[in-house]
Amino acid sequence: MIKNIGRYVILMLETFRRPDKGSVFCKQLMREFKDLGIDSLGIVAIISVFMGAVVAIQTAYNIDSPLIPLSMVGFTTRQSIVLEFSPTIISLILAGKVGSRIASEIGTMRISEQIDALRIMGVNPASYLLLPKITAAVIINPVLIIISIVIGLFGGWLACLITGMVTPTDYVVGLRGWFEAFTIFYALIKTVVFAFIITSVSGYMGYYTKGGSLEVGASSTKAVVYSSILIILFNLILTQMLLS
Amino acid sequence: MIQAFNISKSFGESKILNDVSLSFEKGKTNLIIGESGSGKTVLMKCMVGLYDVNKGKVEYDGRNISKMSFKEKREIRKELGMLFQGGALFDSFNVEENIMFPLSMFTKKSYEEKLERVNFCLKRVNLENVNNLLTSELSGGMTKRVAIARAISLNPKYLFCDEPNSGLDPKTADVIDELISEITQEFQITTIINTHDMNSVLNIGDNIAFLYKGKLWWQGNKTEILKTDNNELNDFVFATELTKRLK
Numbered sequence: 001m002i003k004n005i006g007r008y009v010i011l012m013l014e015t016f017r018r019p020d021k022g023s024v025f026c027k028q029l030m031r032e033f034k035d036l037g038i039d040s041l042g043i044v045a046i047i048s049v050f051m052g053a054v055v056a057i058q059t060a061y062n063i064d065s066p067l068i069p070l071s072m073v074g075f076t077t078r079q080s081i082v083l084e085f086s087p088t089i090i091s092l093i094l095a096g097k098v099g100s101r102i103a104s105e106i107g108t109m110r111i112s113e114q115i116d117a118l119r120i121m122g123v124n125p126a127s128y129l130l131l132p133k134i135t136a137a138v139i140i141n142p143v144l145i146i147i148s149i150v151i152g153l154f155g156g157w158l159a160c161l162i163t164g165m166v167t168p169t170d171y172v173v174g175l176r177g178w179f180e181a182f183t184i185f186y187a188l189i190k191t192v193v194f195a196f197i198i199t200s201v202s203g204y205m206g207y208y209t210k211g212g213s214l215e216v217g218a219s220s221t222k223a224v225v226y227s228s229i230l231i232i233l234f235n236l237i238l239t240q241m242l243l244s
Numbered sequence: 245m246i247q248a249f250n251i252s253k254s255f256g257e258s259k260i261l262n263d264v265s266l267s268f269e270k271g272k273t274n275l276i277i278g279e280s281g282s283g284k285t286v287l288m289k290c291m292v293g294l295y296d297v298n299k300g301k302v303e304y305d306g307r308n309i310s311k312m313s314f315k316e317k318r319e320i321r322k323e324l325g326m327l328f329q330g331g332a333l334f335d336s337f338n339v340e341e342n343i344m345f346p347l348s349m350f351t352k353k354s355y356e357e358k359l360e361r362v363n364f365c366l367k368r369v370n371l372e373n374v375n376n377l378l379t380s381e382l383s384g385g386m387t388k389r390v391a392i393a394r395a396i397s398l399n400p401k402y403l404f405c406d407e408p409n410s411g412l413d414p415k416t417a418d419v420i421d422e423l424i425s426e427i428t429q430e431f432q433i434t435t436i437i438n439t440h441d442m443n444s445v446l447n448i449g450d451n452i453a454f455l456y457k458g459k460l461w462w463q464g465n466k467t468e469i470l471k472t473d474n475n476e477l478n479d480f481v482f483a484t485e486l487t488k489r490l491k
Contacts, residue, residue, distance in 0.1 A: 021349050108335070117332040120292055120404075121346050122321035 008204050014126035028132035037140030048148040052155025055080050060165040073166045074174020077156040086148040087187040091194035095227040099202035103223035106206030107216040130203040141195035142188045186242050194231050201227045251300035260286045262458045271432045273425050273448045278455035284438040325395030327405040331387040333379040340375035343394045365393035385416035405437040421448050
């Protein structure tokens, strides 16, 4: 455990060095925006719309007191999606999609000596491979989460419209009521931390892969498991720090 | 010239290299031969600085790489080219991008200049019009040739080849051997090749070092190797039925 933490810290120190060439870094960064961000839009949208719909229906189902206004459905859906569902659940989904991709890509490069080839050329492999991924995820994931929030809230509205449990007007009144901008800020801080965890932990797992294709698979699995555990752990820590 | 002085390297309890001293001359194809597990690849990785040695030093034209800082090591690595056993071409790039990569990283050439150099290197390894092929579309021999083209793209002073013929048919292996030998003489490179292919040994072995159980056992050239009375070397050289019959 201590050995792994030490190796992770050393890898991060190597990663956060000045890129060997700025223009190559920018090109890599653009590619990562596409691979990690734009390519994840589909899954983020699908999950978000259904997540929003389910939260709205469940909230409406649980409100059976006539003293509670039905606009609370909109309010609760918004708070649930902004505070927890979009930043945490979507990050967990991305840990599976992006994390396994990063670990297997870098792991394959390790076992096929591509990382050694970079080092022989005089390139810093950690910085070349990981820095664009970490930078891209830290920038693009908050954008994905904002999109997820918007789609999630739309999903809730759609559920209200289709099921008729709450009128769309009541839902929108709830959505707009008692809004605190800090909740968005809190969601984005969490997202940035989770993005760093996903990319750096997955990169670490891939970078130190030893063996063959079986080990690449194992690294990929470990990347998802450890990233997910750390996301849950840091979710608790950040929530305690920012909301208590 | 590359010189290795008293190199020792262990992994845990297992001693892989034991006090190996060797020198490799410029403009010659220097071969390191030995059975699988004799320490050839570890010696090469120690020489290029991928592994830190437990004892000894490696000098590139008098420059001790073992004592260099991270920055100095990076500078000297720009003078190295290396052909890996599997080619180690970057999967996400096509042929042109692979060869252009070192040029993009370490030169300020325009795209046109880089392309000209890429095409020159490809022509030099007898490949043309393959710029846009992906690495997955290349045959074994083509992969090695593209890897050689990438290795020479920055005009290296030192070329390392780890088992360049592994997985190739004898005819293609011969072509690769000839190519490495020609490039070595043409550009006056110090070339070091790890191999256990006897055809390569007899074909291009200007200077041959035989490693046995992590020690330097014998050193000579392609003519001397056939006349040696070293038992372990003879067992290695004449291991196959074909070579036994030839003897």
